[in-house]
């Protein structure tokens with residue numbers, strides 16, 4: 626266990642926060658040893674994977690637990706599909722590459738997403754019309770209080786749009802150690818998003834689709850190593866049909882997509898842009914000039930100005946559209 630630990634290299638926003646204590650966990654026995662320490666039970670804890678979806682608004686007065694469980698293992702297969710077990714500490718995009726290399730298909734649209742495998746189900750990561758839950762089978766986790774091992778099925782995880790039980794009632798209660806995905810052996814590309822519409826279903830390989838997605842992302846999104854950021858900062862709001870129709874009358878170009886029964890998902894990036902905040906700078910914090918939904922710590926500042934920018938974006942969007950933006954990124958105080 627390390628004390629007064631600098632977290633600036635452990636969050637892609639490069640916030641200069643510290644943790645009262647920090648521990649990396651590589652396996653079950655290291656976790657058992659950590660749980661035997663009195664400090665373990667005397668302090669609150671958070672799980673920090675790749676740090677790509679977190680804003681440290683203040684120093685963390687507890688234990689930051691960093692899972693590093695590794696491994697990519699074929700567990701079972703049929704002619705149609707393969708069940709693969711991934712260690713929670715594996716880098717998500719390395720796992721996508723591994724699947725594409727081995728002709729296991731289904732997550733290629735999720736190429737280039739930063740973060741770890743263990744974080745993927747917490748957020749139910751999604752991109753270009755594919756969400757993790759479409760391949761997810763189960764995960765292994767350990768209760769951080771009792772040490773009990775538990776397997777969570779897809780139903781147990783209560784997946785929703787960028788959401789799961791691990792963001793709510795079980796937040797920081799379990800450490801995820803492994804994730805099991807069921808991948809197809811036949812490549813069936815999903816090309817519904819306009820950025821992918823020019824691709825030919827018949828001639829496309831999974832490797833080509835992966836490269837296309839990576840190059841689109843690279844062209845739109847700032848690299849955290851160059852401009853610190855945590856990807857899309859806000860969720861795309863899910864609003865009532867009534868409000869969607871009202872907004873569409875006033876703003877005919879509002880991007881809106883049917884979402885479940887009588888609901889619509891609208892583009893948070895578009896709302897921020899229309900509120901006049903694309904490429905807006907507030908001290909050391911900015912909205913990105915290519916993608917207003919990405920808030921950057923461009924001046925590598927402290928949390929104060931970044932928090933002020935979040936509040937300003939929410940206020941301006943609410944004033945103009947009567948829509949409350951919720952952060953997709955976890956805010957830790």
Ligand code: NAP
Nearest residue numbers: 751752753754817818819820845855856857861880882892
């Ligand atoms: P985009 O393609 O410009 O689309 C803008 C928004 O409209 C997206 O957020 C997307 O929602 C929605 N959308 C577009 N086409 C849609 C369709 N055919 N059906 C349903 N919804 C549609 O988005 P972008 O910002 O360049 O991002 C591309 C993809 O990568 C998106 O899926 C986005 O979520 C994902 N991404 C995620 C992050 C992150 O940090 N979470 C960062 C960058 C990109 P969805 O977001 O629900 O897909």
